[in-house]
Amino acid sequence: MPNEMLHLPKVDCLLKRYKGSPGALLPILHEIQETIGYIPDAVIPEIAHALNQSQAELRGIISFYHDFRTTPPARHILRLCRAESCKSRGAEQLAAQLRERLQLDDHGSSADGNISLRPVYCLGACACSPALELDGQVHARLNAERLDALLDACREDA
Ligand code: FES
Incomplete structure (x- = not known):
C-alpha cells in the first residue's frame, strides 16, 4: 500500500457522509486533497462508482480545476x-x-x-x-x- 494511502481518510466514510448530497464531488475531492496533498488516481474508481459517474468524467473534472493536483505536491x-x-x-x-x-x-x-x-x-x-x-x-x-x-x-x- 503506498504510504500516502495510510493518511487518506477512508473514502467510503467520505462517500457515506456526502451520500445523496447534490454537488458532493467537489467537497469530497477537496477533502482528500487537504488531507494528503493531492488526489491519487487510486481513489477515482471508488468515487466514480459511488457517485454514478464514469472515471473519465471524474478525471475530466479534476483536470478542469487547476487547484486539484494528481501528483504529490512539491516542497x-x-x-x-x-x-x-x-x-x-x-x-x-x-x-x-x-x-x-x-x-x-x-x-x-x-x-x-x-x-x-x-x-x-x-x-x-x-x-x-x-x-x-x-x-x-x-x-x-x-x-x-x-x-x-x-x-x-x-x-x-x-
Ligand atoms: S494584479 Fe498582481 S497582485 Fe493584483
Missing part, C-alpha cells in the same frame, strides 16, 4: 501573479525567467520535486506589483534578481 508552491497590474510591470518576463530556470511550463512541478508553479490572478498586492506568493507568503516589487534569490533559497531548503 515549495510558487504562484506568480499574471493579472493586469503585474503583467504591466514585468510579470511576463518573470514568468519566462521561471520557465527557463525551472524548465517548466507555467503550471507544473520541477523534476526534483522542489517547486511547483501555478499562475494566480491577483494577490491583492497590485500597488506593489509584480508580485508572487511563495509557500503562502506574498513577495512584491519583484525583479529578476529578487526572483533568483527566492529560487536560490528554495534550492538551499531542498
Whole structure:
C-alpha cells in the first residue's frame, strides 16, 4: 500500500457522509486533497462508482480545476501573479525567467520535486506589483534578481 494511502481518510466514510448530497464531488475531492496533498488516481474508481459517474468524467473534472493536483505536491508552491497590474510591470518576463530556470511550463512541478508553479490572478498586492506568493507568503516589487534569490533559497531548503 503506498504510504500516502495510510493518511487518506477512508473514502467510503467520505462517500457515506456526502451520500445523496447534490454537488458532493467537489467537497469530497477537496477533502482528500487537504488531507494528503493531492488526489491519487487510486481513489477515482471508488468515487466514480459511488457517485454514478464514469472515471473519465471524474478525471475530466479534476483536470478542469487547476487547484486539484494528481501528483504529490512539491516542497515549495510558487504562484506568480499574471493579472493586469503585474503583467504591466514585468510579470511576463518573470514568468519566462521561471520557465527557463525551472524548465517548466507555467503550471507544473520541477523534476526534483522542489517547486511547483501555478499562475494566480491577483494577490491583492497590485500597488506593489509584480508580485508572487511563495509557500503562502506574498513577495512584491519583484525583479529578476529578487526572483533568483527566492529560487536560490528554495534550492538551499531542498
Ligand atoms: S494584479 Fe498582481 S497582485 Fe493584483
